[in-house]
Amino acid sequence: MALRDEVQVGSKDPSGFGVHRKRFVYFALIGLFVVQSGLTYTTSTEVPDSAATLSEQARHGEALYREFNCTACHQFYGLGGYMGPDLTNVISAEGKGPAYAKVFILYGTGRMPAMGVSEEQADALVAFLGAVSATGTYPVRNMDLTVWGTYREMHTDEK
Amino acid sequence: MKSEWTAAKGFVVAGLIALLSGALFGVIGSWQHVIPGVVDAIPFVKSRPLHVSLVIAWIFLTAVGGVYHYLPKIVGAPLHSTRLAWLHLAIFIGTGIAVVVSYFMGRFGGREYWEFPPVLGIPIVASWLLLIYNFFRTANKHKGPWPAYLWMWGTGIVFFLITYTEANLYLFPHFTGNMVRELTVQWKAYGALTGSWNLLVYGTAMVVMERSTGNTAIARSKTAFLLFGLGFTNLLFGWAHHIYPVPSALWIRVLAYGVSMTEWIILARMIRQWRGTLEEGKRGQGSMTGRFLFASEAWVFINLGLALLISIPAINLFTHGTHITVAHAMGSTIGINTTILFASVFFISSAPITKNLRVGFWLFNGSLLVFWLCLVGAGMVKGYYTVLSDLPFQSIMLRARPFIVGFAVSGVGLFIGLWMLTWAGVRTLLRTPGDPAELDIHSAFLVEGPGSPAPENGHAVRQGSTTTLQP
Structure with missing residues (x-):
């Protein structure tokens, strides 16, 4: 196989757009990406810090949530695995709550295996779930749709 | 040249092995949805990350193997360092084995899709x-302006490093401290990744x-660069449709919605040129490469249509957090x-069409297709009852059960098809020594002969001169 098997196109750009113009558009997009990233890291949430900031115990619970790989089966705001239910509002939902969640975490169910979680770890996980619940509501059932295909006031739903 | 090819071949063979292993864990995971407790030794909490990580490894290994294989031929010079390519492969495989072992041992610590302990990210970054x-x-x-694929590869390689690093920002307290910010940044990184x-x-x-x-004009045309530009813009700014229901800032959602809708341009273009695509598909029937490229066009069309629909917030309200998202990911x-x-594998390996390959392709x-439709069906049921009823989770899933069973059964068919294709790919790759004369076996693709311009469609645009690739 010969190495040189390309057409020699020279310096003229066959796309007709020009190398310099391409580079300009490319780096302008990257510049906008940098700006957007900065804004996302600092202003990404509508939830006040008082509601979204995790306590020390909740942070420990968050680390445990990762260590036990709970996301394989469960979701927050619909993000995660689909074997089990969404846990966004498991602490605040009617008929559920911290004690209900703790029993599931400690002993499992028919479908969910007991993960070998200690009492102290279960408390931290419940604290984390409580902190998530304070950030908003999921699923969104407020369908005040607009002609643009969007919906209004998505997190005012009191369900 | 031989060692370059061998490193590339190593990547591709490792990729095929990862694919088959990942698909096997996928089958196990899908049946665990139908029969709880089946294959108890590998519970879902392990089978899911094993499936996901191995399938992602297949994509990376095979794509990178392709880059190492094609790049010297495109540039007309040997790879800068074949030793580094080998080192890259060794680190990748070593890390992959460590990831699999950590999953089997139940050692997690990372987040969804990268559930392994975060320390294993260090060799991944180093190899990259x-x-x-x-x-x-x-x-x-490379002499002269870069064709679109070199821009794509260069951008993809650099942005993987940036976005993979971004996906690990949760290790810093500023991000972990605020649940909404963490979710937003996580999905910003994942979308771009x-x-x-x-x-x-x-x-x-x-x-x-x-x-x-x-046809060397394809990758140098204005259309190729336009499609690259659209894809790149969506990579950078179109990620937030993953997190519409998360209470993130309004500007994030509005920006993502607007950017996502630019992909209608691609869909409209595909519809306008469907006849050319069909003709090209007929021409490609003579090689496995042509068949797979045609199949990919069909899947792009189906999946782009679904992606556009679920990027509309009012529709996303029903599809988010359902199996429709999985259908999109699988598609x-x-x-x-x-x-x-x-x-690419069959192009590199020069595998001729056999009856087994034909059966594998159609299976x-x-x-x-059945798998995808079942996921969409299950997602419609779940979305409808989740948003419009007060039914508990298990009752909703019971209503979606026929679709879940169909998904698991078709998953077995998919696995068998993959097995047949993978086996043929590995066998021909191992049998082919050195650098295969790739054009010889692809003469079947060129009904009109080498040098004929390819038809105008999503991949090929009639413009400028063409050349014959010399074996």
């Missing part, structure tokens, strides 16, 4: 730096198309990425 160095040192030897590997794979599709048709990773990568595509 080797690729970046090797790629740009080699690609800079997927876009990065898509650029690697789409660049590969363009190279394979160029090399199998002999992208299996339907589009895997078909393109198989086109793969047919099963995937």
Whole structure:
């Protein structure tokens, strides 16, 4: 196989757009990406810090949530695995709550295996779930749709 | 040249092994949805990350193997360092084994899709730096303006590193401290990360198309750069449709919605040129590469349509957090990425069409279609009852059960199809010593003969001169 098997196109750009113009558009997009990233890291949430900031115990619970790989089966705001239910509002939902969640975490169910979680770890996980619940509501059932295909006031739903 | 090829071949063979292993864990995971407790030794909490990580490894290994294989031929000079390519492969495989072992031992710690302990991210980043160095040192030897696929590869390689690093920002307290910010940044990184590997794979599709048709104008046309620009813009700014229901800032959602809708341009273009695509598909029937490239076009069309619909917030309200999202993910990773990568594998391996390959091809595509439709069906049921009823989770899933059973059954068919294709790919790769004369076996693709311009469609645009690739 010969190495040189390309057409020699020279310096003229066959796309007709020009190398310099391409580079300009490319780096302008990257510049906008940098700006957007900065804004996302600092202003990404509508939830006040008082509601979204995790306590020390909740942070420990968050680390445990990762260590036990709970996301394989469960979701927050619909993000995660689909074997089990969404846990966004498991602490605040009617008929559920911290004690209900703790029993599931400690002993499992028919479908969910007991993960070998200690009492102290279960408390931290419940604290984390409580902190998530304070950030908003999921699923969104407020369908005040607009002609643009969007919906209004998505997190005012009191369900 | 031989060692370069061998390193590339190592990547591709490792990729095929990862694919088959990942698909096996996928089958186990899907049946665990139907029969709780089945294959108890590998519970779902392990089978899911094993499936996901191995399938992602297939995409990376095979795409990177393709880059190492094609780049010297494109540039007209040997790879800058074959030793670094080997080192990259060794680190990748070593890390992959460590990840699999950590999953089996139940050692997690990372987040969804990268559930392994975060420390294993260090060798991944190190190996990727080797690729970046090797790629740009080699690609800079290219004379004249870069074709679109070199832009795609270069961008995909660099942005994978950026977005993978971003995906690990949760290790810093500023991000972990605020749940909403953490979710938002996580999905910002994941959206762009997927876009990065898509650029690697789409660049590969363009190279394979160029090399199998002999038409070098394809990747230098204005259209190719327009499509690259749209894809890149969506990679950078179109990620927030993953998190519409998360209470993130309004500007994030509005920006993502607007950017996502630019993809209608691509869909409209595909519809306008469907006749040319069909004709090209007929021409490609003579090789496995042509068949897979045509199949990838069909899957792009199906999946892009679904992606556009679920990017509309009012529709996303019902589809988010349902199996429709999984259908979209499976359509992208299996339907589009895997078909393109198989086109590349069969191009590199020079595998001739056999009866087994034909059966494998149709079993793969047919099963995937049923699999995809079942996921969409299950998602519709789940979305409807989740939003419009007060039924508990288990009752909703009971209503979706027929679709879940169909998904698990078709998953077995998909696995068998993959097995047949993978086996043929590995066998021909191992049998082919050194650098195969790739054009010889692809003469069947060129009905009109090398040098004929390819038809105008999503991949090929009639413009400028063409050339014959010399074996």
